[in-house]
Amino acid sequence: MRTEAIDPPGITWVRVSPKYVTVRLVQWALANLLSILVFCLPLVFVLLGWWRWPPLWLAITVPAVLLVAALWRLVLIPRQVRAIGYAERDDDLLVRTGIFFQRTMAVPYGRMQYVDIGVGPVERGLGLCTLKLHTASPGTNAHIPGLPAAEGARLREQLTARGEARLAGL
Amino acid sequence: MTERPSALDGAASLDGPAPLDGPAVEAADGAWLRVHPASPFVRGWVALAAIAFFFGRDIFERTLQGRPMFEGNFAARAPWLIAGGGIVLVIAVLGFVLTWYFTKYQVSGGYVRVNSGFVFRQQRQARLDRVQAIDIVQPLLARIFGLAELKFEVADAGESAVRLAYLKVDQARQLRATILARAAGVTVGPDTPDAEAPEAPEHQVLSVAPPRLIGSLLLSEQSFFVLLGGVGAVVLSAVTDNRGFYFYLIPAALGLAASYWSLFNKGYNFTAAISPDGIRLRYGLLDTQAQTLPPGRIQALKISQPPLWRIFGWYRIQLNVAGYGAVEGAGGNSARTTLLPVGKKADAMAMLALVLPDPGTSEPDVVFGAGLAGLDSDGGFVTTPRGARLLAPLGWRRNAYAATDTALLIRSGRWWRALVVVPHQRTQSMALHQGPLARRFGVADLVLHTTAGPVAPRLYQAGLEQARTLFNDQSARARLARKRQTTEQWLREVAPPGSSVAAAAHSGPEHPSLPPQEGHPHG
Numbered sequence: 001m002r003t004e005a006i007d008p009p010g011i012t013w014v015r016v017s018p019k020y021v022t023v024r025l026v027q028w029a030l031a032n033l034l035s036i037l038v039f040c041l042p043l044v045f046v047l048l049g050w051w052r053w054p055p056l057w058l059a060i061t062v063p064a065v066l067l068v069a070a071l072w073r074l075v076l077i078p079r080q081v082r083a084i085g086y087a088e089r090d091d092d093l094l095v096r097t098g099i100f101f102q103r104t105m106a107v108p109y110g111r112m113q114y115v116d117i118g119v120g121p122v123e124r125g126l127g128l129c130t131l132k133l134h135t136a137s138p139g140t141n142a143h144i145p146g147l148p149a150a151e152g153a154r155l156r157e158q159l160t161a162r163g164e165a166r167l168a169g170l
Numbered sequence: 171m172t173e174r175p176s177a178l179d180g181a182a183s184l185d186g187p188a189p190l191d192g193p194a195v196e197a198a199d200g201a202w203l204r205v206h207p208a209s210p211f212v213r214g215w216v217a218l219a220a221i222a223f224f225f226g227r228d229i230f231e232r233t234l235q236g237r238p239m240f241e242g243n244f245a246a247r248a249p250w251l252i253a254g255g256g257i258v259l260v261i262a263v264l265g266f267v268l269t270w271y272f273t274k275y276q277v278s279g280g281y282v283r284v285n286s287g288f289v290f291r292q293q294r295q296a297r298l299d300r301v302q303a304i305d306i307v308q309p310l311l312a313r314i315f316g317l318a319e320l321k322f323e324v325a326d327a328g329e330s331a332v333r334l335a336y337l338k339v340d341q342a343r344q345l346r347a348t349i350l351a352r353a354a355g356v357t358v359g360p361d362t363p364d365a366e367a368p369e370a371p372e373h374q375v376l377s378v379a380p381p382r383l384i385g386s387l388l389l390s391e392q393s394f395f396v397l398l399g400g401v402g403a404v405v406l407s408a409v410t411d412n413r414g415f416y417f418y419l420i421p422a423a424l425g426l427a428a429s430y431w432s433l434f435n436k437g438y439n440f441t442a443a444i445s446p447d448g449i450r451l452r453y454g455l456l457d458t459q460a461q462t463l464p465p466g467r468i469q470a471l472k473i474s475q476p477p478l479w480r481i482f483g484w485y486r487i488q489l490n491v492a493g494y495g496a497v498e499g500a501g502g503n504s505a506r507t508t509l510l511p512v513g514k515k516a517d518a519m520a521m522l523a524l525v526l527p528d529p530g531t532s533e534p535d536v537v538f539g540a541g542l543a544g545l546d547s548d549g550g551f552v553t554t555p556r557g558a559r560l561l562a563p564l565g566w567r568r569n570a571y572a573a574t575d576t577a578l579l580i581r582s583g584r585w586w587r588a589l590v591v592v593p594h595q596r597t598q599s600m601a602l603h604q605g606p607l608a609r610r611f612g613v614a615d616l617v618l619h620t621t622a623g624p625v626a627p628r629l630y631q632a633g634l635e636q637a638r639t640l641f642n643d644q645s646a647r648a649r650l651a652r653k654r655q656t657t658e659q660w661l662r663e664v665a666p667p668g669s670s671v672a673a674a675a676h677s678g679p680e681h682p683s684l685p686p687q688e689g690h691p692h693g
Contacts, residue, residue: 005604005609006634006637006638008641008642091645101604103602103603105599105602110649135598137598137599137620138621138622139617140599142599
């Protein structure tokens with residue numbers, strides 16, 4: 001995995017499972033297709049001559065723009081999934097996401113309050129899980145999606161053990 | 171760290187004798203006590219008023235309309251009405267009394283415990299050494315009766331861990347002193363286990379005079395927008411020749427008056443004092459509040475200066491404390507997270523010295539002064555690189571960071587000046603952010619995550635190289651600071667436990683870490 005400019009040097013990132021693309025595709029379909037269908041309704045009504053108001057160009061433009069945006073997001077999904085990575089360092093866990101808006105986060109083991117593992121229906125089918133880290137700060141929005149279940153369980157145990165060893169007061 | 175096994179549902183607590191039923195099961199060093207009998211009525215007067223309103227409204231309206239006060243067939247309905255009203259009243263009062271009867275609290279061992287509820291019983295216990303803050307709140311009605319509410323905060327932004335409403339004022343103060351003394355690790359002598367801890371002596375640091383408070387409100391950012399809106403409305407009216415815009419001003423003015431009043435009421439007579447227990451803040455005109463922040467509980471703070479305050483050189487300090495949580499709206503809870511509503515630079519520095527006893531630099535005035543008002547690299551700050559000045563044409567000379575041995579300083583804002591201070595051992599986690607535009611200019615933002623509150627530390631547009639270095643260095647500094655913290659605790663653990671109340675009352679605020687809890691005999 002390529003190291004981006006904001007990543008600390010000398011890190012070998014662990015990538016999440018490529019199967020996570022499927023999960024994102026399902027999410028994408030649920031979120032976008034329905035809304036595009038709804039916005040296509042005026043076009044249908046105008047073409048059938050039932051509605052007068054939205055002029056034809058507007059009725060075409062709105063769903064078209066939505067469709068292009070949705071397709072753009074669709075194209076990005078595999079790259080976004082490839083951009084998710086994590087690395088266990090001696091004292092903290094690094095999590096990175098994003099291609100355009102990149103984020104590299106460091107969560108010290110001693111600061112973790114608890115670790116969650118969540119599994120959605122699609123993820124369960126693919127044998128994946130999502131790991132969430134919680135510190136005392138609501139700003140720590142650290143989750144690693146698309147982990148293989150075994151890796152997720154290993155990571156959770158590992159993080160918990162390291163957290164206990166380095167636990168600090170608030 | 172929250173330690174809050176709530177809803178044990180009537181089960182006995184994990185240690186200590188079982189206080190299941192009956193008030194007289196004596197715990198080892200803390201009896202089960204009840205809050206003041208009048209408290210349900212002080213708390214529930216709204217419900218009583220609602221009942222009175224419900225039954226009184228009809229009669230009142232009839233009187234206003236000039237009709238006879240009672241209908242003709244009233245005599246037939248009267249018994250039902252009275253019976254109905256009586257039943258509602260009895261149920262309400264019974265509910266109050268039962269709630270009061272079943273609410274009991276105890277301070278014992280290292281815990282404060284509260285049992286409540288008679289249908290769904292709840293037993294809650296909070297570790298004393300996890301205390302993040304203790305507040306004594308007196309709403310107006312409670313103040314008239316000489317009562318006060320005690321709020322005990324642990325690190326959970328949701329709600330107060332323990333709320334005791336209401337106690338007598340002296341009792342509340344005594345309880346606060348006891349809790350703080352126990353939390354600080356003061357062991358009372360074995361011969362007098364029930365001895366009550368004396369209240370720690372305090373030393374007043376500063377107070378805010380009412381004229382300055384009023385001035386600060388008039389010159390606040392809120393007033394700035396009010397003025398802007400007012401001018402806008404008048405101009406619109408003049409241009410469109412439509413008087414209607416004036417009418418929009420009336421509700422706006424009413425809302426504003428309420429908001430200003432609330433700020434004035436909350437900020438009136440603000441006093442800050444230091445005691446071995448921590449920082450004491452007192453304020454309020456009608457509703458008074460006394461906050462105690464034990465040493466080392468402040469997660470992050472922000473010193474800010476709206477543009478108009480620059481005329482008088484005033485500053486405001488807001489802070490994040492783990493138990494207080496986020497602020498709902500400017501007028502709502504914001505007083506609780508304000509360390510200094512308004513003050514000169516010297517006041518701000520004095521408060522800063524309380525919060526951060528060790529500034530971690532040999533010349534704090536220069537460094538923090540540069541953080542408050544400086545530009546460019548004075549005071550050792552590192553700014554946004556010149557190449558990225560197009561991203562922040564005004565702010566690039568202000569956007570900067572500096573690290574002392576104990577805290578990270580982040581300053582920003584050319585007009586809306588702000589300086590954020592985060593002690594190294596309080597950093598939770600951190601992240602580097604970079605969008606496409608920032609990448610083009612070779613800069614990145616560094617976000618430090620802290621507990622919920624008004625301060626959100628973010629270093630804007632630092633040069634990529636500096637940001638990356640800072641990201642690594644800050645991780646290392648936070649790690650070291652955490653280690654130092656545990657070392658200090660360890661030192662206290664091996665110290666002889668014979669410290670008396672008086673000795674602890676003089677162990678100043680420079681030993682802020684959590685005292686050892688396990689060293690105390692539980693019962």
